[in-house]
Amino acid sequence: MKIKKVLVSQPKPTSEKSPYYDIADKYGVKIVFRPFIKVESLSAKEFRQEKVSILDYTAVIFTSRHAIDHFFNLCSELRITIPETMKYFCNSETIALYIQKYIQYRKRKVFFGATGKFADLVPTIMKHNTEKYFVPMSDVHTDEIKDILDSKGIEHTEAVMYRTVSNDFTPEEEFDYDMLLFFSPAGINSLLKNFPNFEQKDISIGCFGPATAKAVKDAGLRLDLEAPTVESPSMTAALDKFIKESNKN
Template sequence: MIKKILVSQPKPTSEKSPYYDIASRFGVELIFRPFIKVEGMDAREFRTQKVNILDHTAVVFTSRHAIDHFFTLAKEMRITIPEDMKYFCVTETIALYIQKYVQYRKRKVFFGNTGHINDLLPAMVKHKTEKYLVPMSDVHNDSIANLLDSKKLQHTECVMYKTVSNDFTEEEVKNFDYDMLIFFSPSGIESLTKNFPNFNQGDIAIGTFGPATAKAVQDAGLRLDLEAPSEKFPSMTGALQHYLLMNED
């Protein structure tokens, strides 16, 4: 029976987060503890990639981290982002986060519904004359680049932030007694195997968000119990609620 769940993300800042509804409805304890942490790249490091932000007319955001580090680097480099810059985001939540930095205008912000980059492609193809910039973590593969190539879109990938393991303390290792672990990136799985080299999954359920994270679980020889997003459950909270409902005693 699932009673204690570790969610490998920072604790939600809003009391209206669906996670709190889940905790109340199912009587589960949710612990928010990232397995990874993101460190920004400074302007000097970024310049070694020889990428000019202003050579591009659109930006593709796959996470809020990407948004934070894109605008932080632009500010550090004293670059004024043009008002007509277009933004393509994998979810509406990420799209709305742009408001933290620029005025939100629907005519220049586009988003998908599933969290998959494929879902954004139709909108990007409609704007095939744009020059797309794709900010990424240092931990990434070529899947996005290959996808954009397949549609003959002009694009440049660049690293704007680093993903590193958020190591567990001895106390945390000692008290690692969860019934379920939820991961949002392959780096989280790497951190799990690094911090717990003798990890024995047993009855511990593992849930993931995104196909790359699901593959990382399987590649690590672990059992995947819950995978999101799906057509029916585009969010992790929706998928988790359904999973708990199906596994109630």
Template sequence: MIKKILISQPRPSSEKSPYYDLEKEHGVQCVFRPFFKVEGLSAKEFRQQKINLLDYTAVVFTSRHAIDNYFKIAKEMRITIPEDMKYFCVIETIALYIQKYVQYRKRKIFFGNTGKIDDLVPIMAKHKAEKFLVPMSSVHNDDVKNMLDEKKLNHEECVMYRTVSNDFTEEEKNNFNYDMLVFFSPTGVKALKKNFPDFKQGDIKIAAFGPATTKTVAEEGLHPDVEAPSKEYPSMSSALNAYLKKRKK
């Protein structure tokens, strides 16, 4: 029976979150507890990379953190992002999040369907004339860089935020009794192992968002029971809903 689900993200700010619908429909309890914190670089730290935001005609966003920190740094550095800037996002939910900072309809916004960067690259390749900036976390690999190099796209990666572990208290460790753990990044999976070095999965179900997270789950000797996004289930909440319905049957 799945009764208590740990969602490794901050509590949703909206009352209309699909996770609250899951609670009502399936009688489960969703506990929101981020496994790591994201800290934005200061403008001073960012300047050390010698990157001028206005040298680029397009930005590639792989997460909401990247969006938040891109616009935060622009504001701190008193840079006005041009109206004709193009935005390329790995999935529509991230593309829609840009509305927090700019008017959606006026912009040129492109997005992939699967949440994977390799699904977005062919769309970017149709805009070969652009100069792409790719904001990233301090923890990243060269997969994106290699893919864009392969397509001979003009691009530059930069670090805009860092990821630090949000360690569990002794009390939290003693009360760690969940039927399911939901991860959204490789860092979250690694933070679980850092806080609980002897963690054994047993009957605990694991949900992983994104191919890199799924891969890290396997590398840590665990197995994912739910994987998202997919064409059928673009969000984690829709994948969980389908999984819980299937279990009921």
């Protein structure tokens, strides 16, 4: 089936130089950016039920910009004033720089890993092994951080501060796409929540990552495009190739 309209379940790119726009121009297709999921903070009441006092800790570990936003917003809602002495450990430099949105950036209290992987941040944490670490988490997370910090004897506490929820469609929104692109299992869950009687028929489905691919198949849907691959390391590279093949006739 010829691809004319694609739904990308991510926010619209901030840059006009996004490869998605190049694909739209190249093949004359319409690409719509419409997230199936959104991230929201727990309420102050919900967080209090976890019985965690943030001021008991001397350092915070941030694994994403979402974690930063919801940590500081929830602290504000709880009327907690974060002391100047608090230290921050971030998975990457990008995340570390984002913290400037909320505090004055000082190298002596903001640390980050080289690769974006938590394991590469651990040596820095070990140099500050007397700190008491607080780790803001999503409701959907693995035990990787907990297991690593436990194995190193680092004092820490994880607490859920934000969650992923379905970004529901309104009755007025058209759903006339030839192709849907997903980037997380939560996106697949949202599709089925919004459209419990969804029938794929000729709609092509593409996904990024093995966990999302598994969610597509587990839902009984047909997976037409999977990235990354050796030939297509990004979703846009895979989409370009897929549309070229689909629309060549």
